[in-house]
Amino acid sequence: MPRARRVGLTGGIASGKSTVSARLAELGAVVIDYDRLARDVVEPGSPALDQIAARFGADVIAPDGTLVRPALGAIVFADPSALKDLEAITHPAIRDLAAAREQGAGPDAIVVHDNPLLVEMGAAAACDVVIVVDVPEQLQIDRMVRDRQMTEQxxxxxxxxxxxxxxxxxxxxxxxxxxxxxxxxxARIDEVWKDLVEPSAR
Structure with a gap:
């Protein structure tokens, strides 16, 4: 059995996925950070940012041409249809950029697609292995309130x-x-990494 090359890593907000991703990078994985990609595809002058401005209005664009994330977030997290419109703009651009980054990895690399929206983007089927970082919903809420100063709502x-x-x-x-x-x-991450590198060892 060949070792996995494309690994999908996902988890809900405040699940600890970033900690898992960082440890996998330390162990030797090539990590493609989809949060970073999501920022890269909406840089000033990008086609995606132009589409966002056309759909959501000038209030989500700062005077210097950058995206005003809090303003956009306030819109899309309160309106599921608006969120779908945003995803229709950004997801194809993110997929294309991720594919380009993966092509730059060596043929024997274990490439971890660190993607909080792996399920929403329908990307799980394209992965050799999907890792989910899981915590109960109440723990997610507790962490966001405590660590990110968010309201429970x-x-x-x-x-x-x-x-x-x-x-x-x-x-x-x-x-x-x-x-x-x-x-x-x-310890659990190290165990998972061993299975990724040597899948037939267990």
Missing amino acids: DARARIAAQASREERLAVADVVIENTGTLEQLS
């Missing part, structure tokens, strides 16, 4: 805007539960 709105916990788990090949200590999480 805003936290619930962010969760509702993503795929459900059940939808993520339905596409998972590997589940990393992140309800324990950082040491426990690190």
